[in-house]
Amino acid sequence: MKEILEAMKATNSAFTDEVIAKGNVGALEQVYTADARVLPPGAEMVSGRSAIQQFWAGAIQGLGLKRAVLVTVEALPAGDGVVEIGRADLDTASGGLSVKYVVFWRQEAGRWKWHVDIWNPNS
Amino acid sequence: MKEILEAMKATNSAFTDEVIAKGNVGALEQVYTADARVLPPGAEMVSGRSAIQQFWAGAIQGLGLKRAVLVTVEALPAGDGVVEIGRADLDTASGGLSVKYVVFWRQEAGRWKWHVDIWNPNS
DSSP states (O other), X not given: OHHHHHHHHHHHHIIIIIIIHHOXXXXXXXXXXXXXXXXXXXSOOEESXXXXXXXXXXXXXXXXXOEEEEEEEEEEEETTEEEEEXXXXXXXTTEEEEEEEEEEEEEEXXXXXXXXXXEEEOO | OHHHHHHHHHHHHIIXXXXXXXXXXXXGGGTEEEEEEEEOTTSOOEESHHHHHHHHHHHHHHHTOOEEEEEEXXXXXXXXXXXXXXXXXXXXXXXXXXXXXXXXXXXXXXXXXXEEEEEEEOO
């Protein structure tokens, strides 16, 4: 489990350091599986990596997302996958936003990635 | 998987028919594992069945929740568990509310129950 947690950290860093901080949505390939699902608050479910890239490009621009910090609260083994409960702090153009999330992780080509991703605000 | 889906349906019916329609929060014992986690939008994470009973009692009263319809969109095998993506339509005192959800299911004493439960509104 320790090695899996390390691998998860690397993927989360790709999201925070590449996708959010640098706006490089191409790096989402390292974050989400090809047939991943994103369930964002206030919008319909988004399916598949290219739709997910569009979603995040729009969210980064629309919200002025500049920084994200992800903290794993719990990682529950789930067969070949892991169910993670976490917290995220986001800096947007209109201020800070604290959310909690659940991610179902799966391996794709030897890399741990987000297969199902859902979150909501704490307040 | 077919039998598991049937068992999941029975648990979902306990939630919609007993807990929501009749306001019987005691039936949440059949729905959530003892150490389940609920991550509701606009509030902090709720841990453990008795805190979850309090949460739902408050939500049913506070929102005037009268009716819930749950539809499984996808059920992904996850070792001993299942990751379910679904949609829920809720009738509240102030009108209808459509949400999407992710539930991590686990067996407890031979019954399939919600171990991690998170949702958010579609609009």
